[in-house]
Amino acid sequence: MSLLGMGAGYLLAFAFNKLFKRLRWKPRPLLIVNILLWATLAFAQGGGLGLRVWEWPTPAFIRPECLIAGGLLWGLGWRFAYTPMRFTTLIGEFQFGLVILLVASFLDAQWAAKSTALVPATLIFFASALSGISISHARERNSWLSGLSLGRWIGFLGCCVGMILLTGLLIGVAVNPALLRILLSLLAKGGQLLLWILKEIFEFLNSLIPPPKPVELPGPSGMGQIRGPSEAPILFMPDWLRRIFRIIWGVGGLILVLIALWQLSSQVFHWLRKKLGRAGDEEVEFLTGAFREDLSNWLKRIFRALRVRWPFKEKRRVVPGLVGAEAVRRIYRHLLTWAAESGCIRQAWQTPHEFLQNLNDLLPEGRFEFTFITQLYVQARYSLFIPGEDGLRQLQQSWERIRKMRSSPKRKEPPSE
């Protein structure tokens, strides 16, 4: 059970807290109920907290860690229940979940836990995340499911799910102990070959250096008694210090691995974001920002509970790409891309107002929308004006109307230079 059990805890926490959210419970009773529910689940799975809580496949494994991990997952499920179900938020959550999954895989490999539940958990995670994102996108009525890119999105979803299943299947079928042994032996042979080549090179280099002249050593009478190094150690490190260093070394390594994973997933999502941004007009928050924000919020809550003042300066959270003027510029970029795809390219020397004429010629029925978007864009681009929520909503609606109109744009030749 183990990992799947923890996953179930996450889902249960989400489901229960969704219900509690509707009931509008106050924070303290909510906390107590959550702790009770989590403890009940732990008892139900382990048959008692003191006996076999969260049974891990390796019995020697330290159980409190599993207990903490289970609690954390419960907390995350709880947190997720209170997260607004928006497309952009869900993409952020997806990144967050992916990192947790990577960490779990890493720990599983490090501790040689060989958890059989990891593959189904991964599959469940991807399937739920991708469907959740699709549903939220569809609910916001600007979905690929209702637009021209329907095929692209369905294809993307299908490819992802298919690829995950196929990879899981291939790994399950092909990776067996015999194959691993062959791979390891090949690796070892390669290493030995490399070492032999290095050794040969060093021996050759050594042969180029002339041998030193023999030096006559003074007689035993002229020399004092030479002490071997083992007799007088230069630095003695006590065991406890060595243990501390080992822990620091281990923690440092773990942190480095986590940073690497974090960076890797951030890069992957940055790329994904750009791809998605081209397909639609969505911007998602970078993992770094989301994770930092979550962590600081959690720490702040602890500080508040302890009635200690938060020692750092409060910073206003700026979600990249979603701030007023930037959102307007983004939509205008999409408009330009759309126009370029329809054969109407803005020349570098054209001002937005000059290009507006071309847009009106391209799609006369969109004249009002083009004018509105261009007006708002020039205000956002060349002045200190920051569009409000209403303005942004209207802009989004205008862009949506153009996207609906674009299904049959009248193709025209690009403007002559």
Add this chain to the structure above:
Amino acid sequence: MQQPFVESTPGEVRRIKEAAERVFHNVNQVIVGKRESIELVLIALLCEGHVLIEDVPGVGKTLLAKAMAKSLGCSFKRIQCTPDLLPSDVTGIHYFNQRTSAFEFRPGPILANIVLVDEINRAMPRTQSSLLECMQEQQITVDLETVSLPRPFMILATQNPVELEGTFPLPEAQLDRFLLRVRLGYPEVGEEEIILSRFQGSNPLDELSSVLKAEEILELQWNCRRVYVEQSLRQYISALTRATRSHERIQLGASPRASLGLHMASQARAAIHGRNFVLPDDIKSLAVSLLAHRFLLKTDARMKGQTPEDIVEEILSLIPVPAEEAGRSSDSTS
């Protein structure tokens, strides 16, 4: 202590727009159509600049200058340039007053708010040069005495480009001091008939009254300077003037004064159009009137019949406007 810079508010800009509309309406009682030319003169006024009205005879150069001067409730003087006009006829002289037994300064026609310098290219170069100091520094120096000119101060000069006999082309230094060169052109279809009917009974110029006071103009000038110009648009202005310096068919490019002028004139145009921020359209629409008279073409370009206006248009079609591009944002102007 330097005053902190604060962008002009929409209310201030609205006042500029309303004032401009009043002037348009007033001048339009005399000048039929030509809104763009009137706007250019008004822009120059708001930037404390000077205008060179250049066109063939009889299109209303002097009339426009006089109508503008009458619309602005300021002191107005006229200098009719002739080859025998002397610098002292422009600036004024010190004369000996026998009653007081002392030298006294008798100011010349330049000491007025609006000065019409008619047929400027008919004056001798030394007389033309007497305008250099007052155009740039808004002061004159007579017999070691420096006199400040009243504010607002604007020179509206006219010249006829086709006549060469008995004329002296304006030196580059003087041309550079004119913020804008305005060309009126012939009236459009139907406009000429309106002119005929309007001037049938009497001269409408006589009935023209002022619609703007000097203090009001000073306030509008101050508000114009606070119109917001985005950083990339400054780079765009700079790129345009730099392009005139490196152009293969230009012998002498536009000066930094041209960049400054384009910056200020764009602010004034934006304000006249009711905006408290400048658009690239403002810069582009002013570029020809502001740059074309400031640089010298090479001989071969002149021989090929190319005009400075053509070169400015060419530069405008080469320099990218700072705006978004499909798929990515573009902030810089190379």
